[in-house]
Amino acid sequence: MGLRDRGPRTPRVAVDTGVQLVAAWHLVGVAAGIVSMLLASRSGDDALPAVIKLFVQVFSIAVTVAHLAAAYGTFRRMRRARTVSLVTNYLLFVVSGSALLHQLGAFTGIGKFGTGLNKAFLPFMVIVVGLLWVLVAGQLLAKKPLAAGPNGLRRAGWGLVALASVWFVIAADPSGMLSMIGDRITQPLTLGTLAVALCSGAATRFMWQRRVAVHFGTSASEEQTLSGLAFLSPNLIGFSFFFAGPLLFSLVVSFFEWKTTGTGRSFVGIDNYVRALSLDLSSSDVANAGNEVLKPGYQVLMHLDWFGQNWVLGARDVEFWISLRNITIFLVLAVPASVLPALVLSSILASRLPGMKVFRAIYFIPSVAGVIGVAIIWGQLFQSTVGWINYLILRAGEILPFVDPPAEGHPWLSSNSTALLSMVVVFAWMNFGFNTVLYLAGHQSIPKELYEAADIDGANVWQVFRRITVPQLRNTTFYVLITTSILALQLFDIVWILSTPEPGGPNNATTTPVLALYEEAFQGNDQGYASALAWVLFLIIFGFTFAQFRQQKDGATSGGVS
Amino acid sequence: MAAVTFNNISKRYKDGPKAVDDLNLEITDGEFMVLVGPSGCGKSTALRMIAGLEEISDGELRIGERVVNEVPPGDRDIAMVFQNYALYPHMTVRQNIGFALEVAKVRKDEINRRVEDAAEMLGLTEYLDRLPKALSGGQRQRVAMGRAIVRSPQVFLMDEPLSNLDAKLRVQMRSDIIQLQARLGTTMVYVTHDQVEAMTMGHRVAVMRKGVLQQVAPPQELYLRPANLFVAAFIGSPAMNLITADVTIEKATGGDQPDDVFVSFGGHRLRISPKALDRYPGLRERNGTKVIFGLRPEHFAMEEDLEVGDDQILTIRCDLAEAMGAEVHIHAVIDVPPPAVDGAPIAAEDDPEALVAGTKVIARVDGIHTIAMGQDVRLAVKTHLTHFFDPASGAPLR
Amino acid sequence: MSVRRKGPKATAIRIITYVLLVVVAVVVVFPFAVAVTTSFKRNTDIFTYPPSLIPKKDSTIPAADVGLDGDPVPVFTFPARDDRPGRWALVDADASLAEFRPLDDLERVIVLDVKAGEKTGATVTIDGEEEDVFLVDDGGTQVEAYRSRLTSGGLFVSVDDPSTSVLDLVNFATPAREFGPRFANFTEVLAEKDPETNGKGVGRSLTNTVLVTILVVLGQIITSILGGYAFARVQFKGRSTIFLVYLGSVMIPFVVLIIPLFQLMLQVNWRDNLVALIIPFAFTAYGTFLMRQFFLGIPAEIEEAALLDGASRSTILWKVMVPLARPAIATLATFGFLYAWNSFFWPLVIINSGNPDNAVLSLTLSTLGGRSSTDTNLVFAGTVLAMTPPILVFLFAQRYFVENSASSGLK
Numbered sequence A: 001m002g003l004r005d006r007g008p009r010t011p012r013v014a015v016d017t018g019v020q021l022v023a024a025w026h027l028v029g030v031a032a033g034i035v036s037m038l039l040a041s042r043s044g045d046d047a048l049p050a051v052i053k054l055f056v057q058v059f060s061i062a063v064t065v066a067h068l069a070a071a072y073g074t075f076r077r078m079r080r081a082r083t084v085s086l087v088t089n090y091l092l093f094v095v096s097g098s099a100l101l102h103q104l105g106a107f108t109g110i111g112k113f114g115t116g117l118n119k120a121f122l123p124f125m126v127i128v129v130g131l132l133w134v135l136v137a138g139q140l141l142a143k144k145p146l147a148a149g150p151n152g153l154r155r156a157g158w159g160l161v162a163l164a165s166v167w168f169v170i171a172a173d174p175s176g177m178l179s180m181i182g183d184r185i186t187q188p189l190t191l192g193t194l195a196v197a198l199c200s201g202a203a204t205r206f207m208w209q210r211r212v213a214v215h216f217g218t219s220a221s222e223e224q225t226l227s228g229l230a231f232l233s234p235n236l237i238g239f240s241f242f243f244a245g246p247l248l249f250s251l252v253v254s255f256f257e258w259k260t261t262g263t264g265r266s267f268v269g270i271d272n273y274v275r276a277l278s279l280d281l282s283s284s285d286v287a288n289a290g291n292e293v294l295k296p297g298y299q300v301l302m303h304l305d306w307f308g309q310n311w312v313l314g315a316r317d318v319e320f321w322i323s324l325r326n327i328t329i330f331l332v333l334a335v336p337a338s339v340l341p342a343l344v345l346s347s348i349l350a351s352r353l354p355g356m357k358v359f360r361a362i363y364f365i366p367s368v369a370g371v372i373g374v375a376i377i378w379g380q381l382f383q384s385t386v387g388w389i390n391y392l393i394l395r396a397g398e399i400l401p402f403v404d405p406p407a408e409g410h411p412w413l414s415s416n417s418t419a420l421l422s423m424v425v426v427f428a429w430m431n432f433g434f435n436t437v438l439y440l441a442g443h444q445s446i447p448k449e450l451y452e453a454a455d456i457d458g459a460n461v462w463q464v465f466r467r468i469t470v471p472q473l474r475n476t477t478f479y480v481l482i483t484t485s486i487l488a489l490q491l492f493d494i495v496w497i498l499s500t501p502e503p504g505g506p507n508n509a510t511t512t513p514v515l516a517l518y519e520e521a522f523q524g525n526d527q528g529y530a531s532a533l534a535w536v537l538f539l540i541i542f543g544f545t546f547a548q549f550r551q552q553k554d555g556a557t558s559g560g561v562s
Numbered sequence B: 001m002a003a004v005t006f007n008n009i010s011k012r013y014k015d016g017p018k019a020v021d022d023l024n025l026e027i028t029d030g031e032f033m034v035l036v037g038p039s040g041c042g043k044s045t046a047l048r049m050i051a052g053l054e055e056i057s058d059g060e061l062r063i064g065e066r067v068v069n070e071v072p073p074g075d076r077d078i079a080m081v082f083q084n085y086a087l088y089p090h091m092t093v094r095q096n097i098g099f100a101l102e103v104a105k106v107r108k109d110e111i112n113r114r115v116e117d118a119a120e121m122l123g124l125t126e127y128l129d130r131l132p133k134a135l136s137g138g139q140r141q142r143v144a145m146g147r148a149i150v151r152s153p154q155v156f157l158m159d160e161p162l163s164n165l166d167a168k169l170r171v172q173m174r175s176d177i178i179q180l181q182a183r184l185g186t187t188m189v190y191v192t193h194d195q196v197e198a199m200t201m202g203h204r205v206a207v208m209r210k211g212v213l214q215q216v217a218p219p220q221e222l223y224l225r226p227a228n229l230f231v232a233a234f235i236g237s238p239a240m241n242l243i244t245a246d247v248t249i250e251k252a253t254g255g256d257q258p259d260d261v262f263v264s265f266g267g268h269r270l271r272i273s274p275k276a277l278d279r280y281p282g283l284r285e286r287n288g289t290k291v292i293f294g295l296r297p298e299h300f301a302m303e304e305d306l307e308v309g310d311d312q313i314l315t316i317r318c319d320l321a322e323a324m325g326a327e328v329h330i331h332a333v334i335d336v337p338p339p340a341v342d343g344a345p346i347a348a349e350d351d352p353e354a355l356v357a358g359t360k361v362i363a364r365v366d367g368i369h370t371i372a373m374g375q376d377v378r379l380a381v382k383t384h385l386t387h388f389f390d391p392a393s394g395a396p397l398r
Numbered sequence C: 001m002s003v004r005r006k007g008p009k010a011t012a013i014r015i016i017t018y019v020l021l022v023v024v025a026v027v028v029v030f031p032f033a034v035a036v037t038t039s040f041k042r043n044t045d046i047f048t049y050p051p052s053l054i055p056k057k058d059s060t061i062p063a064a065d066v067g068l069d070g071d072p073v074p075v076f077t078f079p080a081r082d083d084r085p086g087r088w089a090l091v092d093a094d095a096s097l098a099e100f101r102p103l104d105d106l107e108r109v110i111v112l113d114v115k116a117g118e119k120t121g122a123t124v125t126i127d128g129e130e131e132d133v134f135l136v137d138d139g140g141t142q143v144e145a146y147r148s149r150l151t152s153g154g155l156f157v158s159v160d161d162p163s164t165s166v167l168d169l170v171n172f173a174t175p176a177r178e179f180g181p182r183f184a185n186f187t188e189v190l191a192e193k194d195p196e197t198n199g200k201g202v203g204r205s206l207t208n209t210v211l212v213t214i215l216v217v218l219g220q221i222i223t224s225i226l227g228g229y230a231f232a233r234v235q236f237k238g239r240s241t242i243f244l245v246y247l248g249s250v251m252i253p254f255v256v257l258i259i260p261l262f263q264l265m266l267q268v269n270w271r272d273n274l275v276a277l278i279i280p281f282a283f284t285a286y287g288t289f290l291m292r293q294f295f296l297g298i299p300a301e302i303e304e305a306a307l308l309d310g311a312s313r314s315t316i317l318w319k320v321m322v323p324l325a326r327p328a329i330a331t332l333a334t335f336g337f338l339y340a341w342n343s344f345f346w347p348l349v350i351i352n353s354g355n356p357d358n359a360v361l362s363l364t365l366s367t368l369g370g371r372s373s374t375d376t377n378l379v380f381a382g383t384v385l386a387m388t389p390p391i392l393v394f395l396f397a398q399r400y401f402v403e404n405s406a407s408s409g410l411k
């Protein structure tokens, strides 16, 4: 008695019949592909947006060719035919399935679902609590050596979930959504898509079977490749569609003048990049010369005084250059401010004195709390008349002789000189805790013997820190510096909330490259130029990232950063 | 139950030498076959090819009548026990044992019945609802066995299943496995690097070295008639002493008297009993040449324990005497270079000490003797049991 | 660092260490404390100087305490009047009063009952008007004064001694303040957006954020498990190439993707829709690496045993690997949660923030708390609501964080 004595199996389609059906389906696919190709190329520009049209055409050609190959191979029972057929059918299934969901409004319907959820938030929370209960009960049971104990607790949880689900459905009232789906599914185009999805899905399922693999003589490595790609496919498809594709597209757009709305787009070569980066330096006799001394199209970026000669530095995109200057200052201040405390604190926290875990947790909180909330809080703290910062400085001035508080509250955010500094404070406050934890990981790779040896040698705390901890954490420090820099270079949210009177204010004192890009793309109207800015920024960031990758390769021992 | 047949099977990993080289081996239905050899010799690879866990580079593998080269592991109807047991950590013993049945969609009550039978057989009944981490090593090992037997497969595969257990438990489990296999009658392929396990467990033992099968034979035959120098050195514990020696044959004076055969090495000279010539007739042609002389530790005795002629006494200086209770192991060095085949010391894989200048020998004598370090010992040699190999090829001089 | 040392010097170092740690902890916690207390304040309370951490309300005492029945009565103090120490309950805010001004000091005002004072019969001319002269009681002494005004004001009863009462103009008294959190901040900020009720519509944003976060986390878990498993355990053609591409992808900052993604959303008509916050983010290279790394750490034999047990790849994945990968999945879920919950830049780009039906918390908060912010107390209530879930999640899932922050690339 082996494993073979199972109950009677449900009868299945004979392999031969199935394969012939699939082949026939591929022939249908060839025909359909040709038709849709023709339809797409004949439809007017107004019926289909150009990009979609191009996509449909390319897709149709690809589908036709793939179907043709699959049909031929399947009829001839060629070894590779199964792979071709499977890939074709699977992709077709994914595309038609997505199209079907799109036609049914399933994607955009999420917003409507949100409405229902809003109405039924209470039962929803009960469901969540019930599920958590079930999970936690399971965890607790699994902790005991004798697992699989009574699961009455779990059952009660499931019961709760079931009841709450009913309540949820009643409260959320999905009838509108259902009737909309009902309306849409009866439209001919939707029905067609449904048919394609069903056929390709069924064909995929059939061809996937082991006995069909045997029929076609699929080799084990081919089988592995198929299952590897199958597992990877959700990820890979999403990755291509929402990452790789857009990335290429972004590069293309950066060579165009590409209006955000409307149809104005024309190829401009590297003009966008030239515009972003152009500088002009000219000397002038007067101290504060204006734009007139510069080439046309340039604006004054800054005035310089070198050896008694007045110079004017101009740029075509002054705001971008200012943002580069700002971000450089920001980087120089904010990175050390969020790394040095982390280095020191992690050295203390690594000592395993009692209570260290609590401090570690506290320090980490700002980095998870959400940047918008954090910025709002700090906005209040920085308030010039009733803010805590000024108040505390004032109080400190009463106690400490060397603190000299200004007579009136200092306007931190609306003063040119302190606006960016305030952003530094917020950034450092948010990020030092995360860096501390990164450093703690690094500490774990320092051999304890080093400290013991230093102890025996009678080194003091400072010497130990200076001579052992810091050098041993070199790789971690590098990693932390780079990741923090990359983060700092993309500064946006804090500025968006805190700067005043307008984003980037006062007087562009807090404008950052990402802010400049955002304004160009979404408040201005040229996404081509904004894309070019994005790529310039990318190259800067890439420099840092690349350095980090190099380092990681060199120092395989970099603490905890494996 | 089924036979397993290797026909010219080879396995080459990516950018490596052949892990298994042209293996031909027929494991008959119901047989307990042990694959043995030093670590890295390709035993596991061979086993995993039966399981379908490694692709076969070349050749044909059959289970029963069926060629299984392209059959996925789950369809081969075999069960395997891994060295680290590979129990599913998140499943109870019951779920572990029943998993294969569950996957095969066997009915719940049927699963329960079979799992409980298996647990009963292995003495696991009271642990059925525990997780593996709450079990001792021996119990885990038994769960792994249970997982194999519950499926009633065609073939059992075991890859060093006992090497994670302590010595005492290993002996116990050894006999348990033997009995289990005898009772179930299922074909068993058992991989070990421990020749004691191999000798005690297998109906037949296949000795491998560097991917090449050296000899397949019942244990006693391996011991008595090793197919080559490697097998000779590998089988037996302590290992056979192998000494490069010169052969001298002195024509018998009398008519039907057999010729006198002598081996000499490092200043010693032994007369070989004519009975040895019956087993190694090729030795006769070796007058005046070098051979490799094989002498098992157990073929020595203290002079007073065994009556032999004076020319069958070997006098050695004891470097180390290990008293083991029932016996004493006397270590000594003979002043000849250690033998080598293909330029490499034979036993190097196992014994790095083989590289020392001079040939190490071990003699095993009765435990009643007290032997001091540095003492000269006179040992009687049972020369009729000795072995002779060609130094160039390592082949026995049969 | 050297922990094992003993002796007074080591103790001193230890004390300094803890002081340092506590100071930093205060710096971290203080802004949150400000946020929480502000979220319970009345709006007027926020813009007072000096700033305070205590939400206050106007004090009242039960009417019975001053011998009345009905609603609680407000309590006042007279900080400028040394002769009226203590707390005073305003029992009648509409008592008829008269303001008298002493003739010798016309700047002073004496507030008395409307019937108080005796006409002396004399008159005096003030600003061209003839006024009667009264003899009134001014804190025990009788002074001559004229009645400058008839008005209504408050009758105050001493809280300590209900038999004592004074009459005075209400705005000469200062309302007494006491601890009093305003919980309505939360209900108001959550309520549907409505200028009438002062509702801010954060409730709807909260729902949306919950929905988006759940779906993103679920999506990330599923795609990462599948992808991570394929990379870790399935030998397929092109695996290393694809993996390299994935590795490279983490070098691309999100800024570069903003514009093309925006264009893509326009094409599929997902702009201003929650789906634009979900589907593009259900795929994560980091999560895939995380899962791959974890799967690589599971002994291959366990999977091989399952293969021999006849399990298919997907059975192995869901029944063997996934249960074992629970810690990794928890890590992934935590990071995914924080990422989705806190994300701001992309919602800002793709969601029209005028429409609260599609907005998420971060977006709504940024509009509410932005430059033209009013109702700071409500903004802080919203902020506290938005921050609590991620902080709770962090506290519960700390273990996973601390273990994996270094390799997660949260940043």
Ligand SMILES: Nc1ncnc2c1ncn2[C@@H]1O[C@H](COP(=O)(O)OP(=O)(O)O)[C@@H](O)[C@H]1O
Residues within 6 Å of the ligand: B013, B014, B016, B019, B037, B038, B039, B040, B041, B042, B043, B044, B045, B046
């Ligand atoms: N997955 C693999 N990839 C490359 N080489 C391998 C792999 N597995 C084993 N080998 C090599 O194949 C040879 C035989 O290995 P194995 O069969 O495991 O030996 P053992 O007899 O110790 O079980 C060894 O040299 C080993 O290094």
Ligand SMILES: [Mg+2]
Residues within 6 Å of the ligand: B040, B043, B044, B045, B159
């Ligand atoms: Mg092995």
